[in-house]
Amino acid sequence: MTSKAITHDTVTKSVEQKQPSGKVDSKSETKPKQQNEKPNQTSEKIDGRTVFLTFDDGPSPHFNQFIDTLTNEKVPATFFFIGNNLQHANKDALARLKNSPFRVGLHSYTHDAKLLYRKQNPTFLPEMKKLSKEIQSLTGISTKLIRAPYGSTYLTDAAYQKVKREGYHVLDWNIDSNDWRYKDNSTRVVQSVLSQAKTLKSQNIPLIILFHERPNTLKALPTIIQELKKQGYHFKSFDASTPYYHNFKEH
Numbered sequence: 249m250t251s252k253a254i255t256h257d258t259v260t261k262s263v264e265q266k267q268p269s270g271k272v273d274s275k276s277e278t279k280p281k282q283q284n285e286k287p288n289q290t291s292e293k294i295d296g297r298t299v300f301l302t303f304d305d306g307p308s309p310h311f312n313q314f315i316d317t318l319t320n321e322k323v324p325a326t327f328f329f330i331g332n333n334l335q336h337a338n339k340d341a342l343a344r345l346k347n348s349p350f351r352v353g354l355h356s357y358t359h360d361a362k363l364l365y366r367k368q369n370p371t372f373l374p375e376m377k378k379l380s381k382e383i384q385s386l387t388g389i390s391t392k393l394i395r396a397p398y399g400s401t402y403l404t405d406a407a408y409q410k411v412k413r414e415g416y417h418v419l420d421w422n423i424d425s426n427d428w429r430y431k432d433n434s435t436r437v438v439q440s441v442l443s444q445a446k447t448l449k450s451q452n453i454p455l456i457i458l459f460h461e462r463p464n465t466l467k468a469l470p471t472i473i474q475e476l477k478k479q480g481y482h483f484k485s486f487d488a489s490t491p492y493y494h495n496f497k498e499h
Contacts, residue, residue: 296454302486307327312338312341321473324485325483325485326351326393328352331357331382332358332359351393393419418495421456423444427460438475445476445481455476455481456494
């Protein structure tokens, strides 16, 4: 599989073909034990009014601002880091993750589809293991939560089962913010998220929103959070107590 074949457009088509269905599944995967829940996480149950904000491709130069914005809005979130970005991250910003409502996941070391998903010796699992060790070294946080670059659709069934046997948990999304598409238009990002949330409302399932650490996302975030709060949604991050997982390989 080449990187050319794996684009945001092809991922979008894959997601459309695998629309989430049914209620919250609390038994599909066992719970991770690495990150402990903190008191400032909401204690409300996970249901059709739960929102999980997830951010890929960090830590970016905007990471500290994302933490500030989320803290001001009093909502938790989950960040999926790339190893190559981690090497250049602000250490003070990373230190804010410890003893916070924010959680960390693995988004590979290279984000290179040609390496991660190649037929011979794919680097997917080795990269996740390497990144996990470095995150723990830099932050003191241990995690086995994975966001597969371009979505878990691109893992073979055998590779996916191996990832599960190693004790990792793969999380995809059911709302794509399209912040990668509307790079200079935060208003379109807001519209994209709220429109998809409205569509999923009747399915009574938690919203797992895919964002990236981009300036347009940062600008759109307060409006998205405030509007979802007005609609009665509450926010959680993925951690040791989270019974719900959503990935394209199983739904």
